[in-house]
Amino acid sequence: MDGSQALKLSCKHVWSYISDYIDDSVSAEERAAIEEHLEHCEICSAILDSVHNILVLTADERIFHLPIGYSDRLHARIEAALRGGESPSSLPER
Amino acid sequence: MLIRGLRPPLRDETENVMAVTAASPGACLPERGCSRTMTESSELDLIARILNGEEHLFHELIRPCERTAYMAAFGVLKNQADAEDVAQEATIKAFRALKSFRGEAKFGTWLLSIVLNEARGKLRQRSRMPLESLDGKPEEQEDFTPFPLADWREIPSEFLERAELQKRIETAIEELIPSYREVFLLRDKEERSIEEIAQIVGVSTALVKVRLFRARMALQKQLAPYLKQQIGGRRKRFSWMGARP
Numbered sequence: 001m002d003g004s005q006a007l008k009l010s011c012k013h014v015w016s017y018i019s020d021y022i023d024d025s026v027s028a029e030e031r032a033a034i035e036e037h038l039e040h041c042e043i044c045s046a047i048l049d050s051v052h053n054i055l056v057l058t059a060d061e062r063i064f065h066l067p068i069g070y071s072d073r074l075h076a077r078i079e080a081a082l083r084g085g086e087s088p089s090s091l092p093e094r
Numbered sequence: 095m096l097i098r099g100l101r102p103p104l105r106d107e108t109e110n111v112m113a114v115t116a117a118s119p120g121a122c123l124p125e126r127g128c129s130r131t132m133t134e135s136s137e138l139d140l141i142a143r144i145l146n147g148e149e150h151l152f153h154e155l156i157r158p159c160e161r162t163a164y165m166a167a168f169g170v171l172k173n174q175a176d177a178e179d180v181a182q183e184a185t186i187k188a189f190r191a192l193k194s195f196r197g198e199a200k201f202g203t204w205l206l207s208i209v210l211n212e213a214r215g216k217l218r219q220r221s222r223m224p225l226e227s228l229d230g231k232p233e234e235q236e237d238f239t240p241f242p243l244a245d246w247r248e249i250p251s252e253f254l255e256r257a258e259l260q261k262r263i264e265t266a267i268e269e270l271i272p273s274y275r276e277v278f279l280l281r282d283k284e285e286r287s288i289e290e291i292a293q294i295v296g297v298s299t300a301l302v303k304v305r306l307f308r309a310r311m312a313l314q315k316q317l318a319p320y321l322k323q324q325i326g327g328r329r330k331r332f333s334w335m336g337a338r339p
């Protein structure tokens with residue numbers, strides 16, 4: 001320490017920042033403090049990696065894949081509405 | 095469609111710990127809206143043309159949003175058939191009401207808020223319960239500390255070929271409380287920005303972040319022990335078998 005008021009974080013603090021850190025919505029100062037902590041703390045690094053890993057897996061299209069034919073049926077439905085002579089009315093629906 | 099690999103790769107376990115912190119996760123996540131294949135002005139052009147009689151262009155307008163429309167409905171309803179119905183209903187509603195779209199938000203944001211309304215309506219109908227009692231579960235009472243880990247070996251996406259692993263992840267997401275699940279799917283499945291999710295769901299960005307944090311922590315807690323076993327367990331069994339005479 002050079003006497004500057006660097007932010008020091010406990011593991012619990014780091015956990016509370018993990019989500020924002022992943023979204024890159026932490027301040028530069030917070031980011032520096034988190035990364036400083038991660039350098040020395042294997043537990044927090046492992047937890048961050050596990051969360052990150054779970055998010056990558058979740059984003060995979062095999063998780064909650066779209067029903068087969070979903071898009072075709074949706075566009076058929078739109079087509080039916082168009083052919084039925086429907087047009088955007090000015091009546092607010094909501 | 096999701097572009098995979100946008101998130102930075104996980105730290106390889108052979109790399110040193112500093113490597114994970116070198117690149118900021120999420121820093122390369124672009125804001126992705128329905129209009130990511132469409133600029134805002136071309137979206138408005140398209141809408142103007144539809145309103146001027148080129149109604150078939152509505153197909154083009156909806157295409158970039160259709161996947162998220164389904165996922166947003168699924169987040170509320172947890173049922174494929176119902177989610178598809180709602181996505182269709184909301185799409186037709188949006189078409190009929192297109193004139194009332196003022197362009198204050200992106201078309202996709204507007205559409206998705208219609209989807210969520212429809213989905214909540216359907217849920218009310220299905221459960222014959224007032225929405226308050228569905229949403230009324232306390233959001234505060236859980237403990238959001240993560241499952242502690244000494245190390246983490248990456249589970250590659252190929253592991254999702256295993257039906258059981260896929261099911262475990264889906265079940266864990268389905269078990270999230272509804273308000274967390276909605277936000278989680280919009281962010282981590284559909285990669286919407288926090289700001290857009292706040293608009294779609296109708297809450298503050300701060301609340302979106304809180305829900306997202308809790309959803310992610312709950313999933314880590316639920317899934318990390320199981321996922322760890324998937325990799326760690328294999329290694330153990332292998333060495334045990336190798337040790338047999």
Ligand SMILES: [Zn+2]
Pocket residue numbers: 010011012014037041042043044045
């Ligand atoms: Zn720590």
